[in-house]
Amino acid sequence: MSIDKFLNDGQEPATVEKIYTRLVDLLNTGEEVIYIAVQKKPLVNLFPDCVALTNKRVLFFTPANLGLSIKFIDFVWKDIVDVHSKEEIIGAVFTVKTLNGAEMGVDYLPKVQARKLYQYAQERKENEREERRLRELEEKRAESGSVLIDNPSHVALTPPAPPPVFEAPVPVSAPEPVKEEPAAKPDELTEKLKKLKMLFDNSLISQEEYNQKKMDLLEDL
Numbered sequence: 001m002s003i004d005k006f007l008n009d010g011q012e013p014a015t016v017e018k019i020y021t022r023l024v025d026l027l028n029t030g031e032e033v034i035y036i037a038v039q040k041k042p043l044v045n046l047f048p049d050c051v052a053l054t055n056k057r058v059l060f061f062t063p064a065n066l067g068l069s070i071k072f073i074d075f076v077w078k079d080i081v082d083v084h085s086k087e088e089i090i091g092a093v094f095t096v097k098t099l100n101g102a103e104m105g106v107d108y109l110p111k112v113q114a115r116k117l118y119q120y121a122q123e124r125k126e127n128e129r130e131e132r133r134l135r136e137l138e139e140k141r142a143e144s145g146s147v148l149i150d151n152p153s154h155v156a157l158t159p160p161a162p163p164p165v166f167e168a169p170v171p172v173s174a175p176e177p178v179k180e181e182p183a184a185k186p187d188e189l190t191e192k193l194k195k196l197k198m199l200f201d202n203s204l205i206s207q208e209e210y211n212q213k214k215m216d217l218l219e220d221l
Contacts, residue, residue, distance in 0.1 A: 003016050003017055003020050006020065006033075006035070006036040009037075009110065009112045009113050009116060010040075010110055010112070010113070011036060011037070011038045011113070012038050012040075012045075012048070015038050015048055015050065016036050016038060016050075018070070019036055019038075019050045019052060019061055019070070020033070020036065022061070022070055022072070023036075023052055023054075023059070026059070026072070026074075027054065028056065030055075030056075031054050031055060031056045031057075032054060032055050033052060033053075033054050034053040034054055034055060034120050034124075035052070035053045035116055035117060035120050036050060036051070036052045036053075037050065037051045037052075037094070037106075037109050037110075037113035037114065037116070037117050038050050038109075038110075038113070039106055039107070039108050039109055040091060040108055040109070040110050041108045042090055042108070046067065047063035047066070047067045048063075049061060049062050049063070049106045050106075051094055051106050051109070051117055053117065053120050053121065053124070055124070056076060056077065057074045057075060057076045057077060058074065058075050058077070058080065058096055058121070059072050059073070059074040060072060060073050060074070060104050060106060073104060075096060075098055075102075075104070077124055077125065077128045078128055078132070079098045079099050079100075080096050080097070080098055080099075080121075080125065080128075081097055081098065081099055082096070082097040083095075083096050083097075083118060083121040083122060083125060084096075084097070084105075084118075085114045085115065085117065085118035087111050087114065088107075090108065091107065091108040091109050091110060091111060091114070092107075092109050092110075092111045092113075092114035092115075093105055093106070093107045093109070093114070094106055094109055094114050094117045094118065096121070189217060192217055193214065193217060196210060196213050196214060196217070197210075
């Protein structure tokens, strides 16, 4: 990628190229470089410090070993609570402050570059605040059992379930009482014959009387 877009405000090309080459190795997936500012010290400016902004963090670069190596420290936007730019007689100072109270800054930045850093940083912080607000809102709604819907038109509405249908119970007819058949009356003739036989067996009547009575009963049939 060309570094020309990072040279519009008087940045020193050789320094920007060195910093950008280092940045490419540090970028995460989806991370893009927004701006690079280069320190410009009065009189001697052999190994200037630099500040780079990406869409995810702020990086401070400091040359070491007479410019043979570069050290850096970075802060992600969500950890930055304040961004400050102060213009002085010579150049400006750009400073960031983090949640844990750490501060990092670079002095002798060209004023136009410091202003661009501050402008981009404020825009990024505003975006970060909005993203944080949406995350907190989503978490609160999730805790209350609701769902955050970004685009209601893409959500299929589930029709309400129809009310349950209750079938009327089928009447069960009571079982008909079982009619008890009246006990059959004993045969009167048989009873009389039994009694007659009993009288005869007990010698209460003679054989002749028994036969006669028996014949009389049978004649009634």
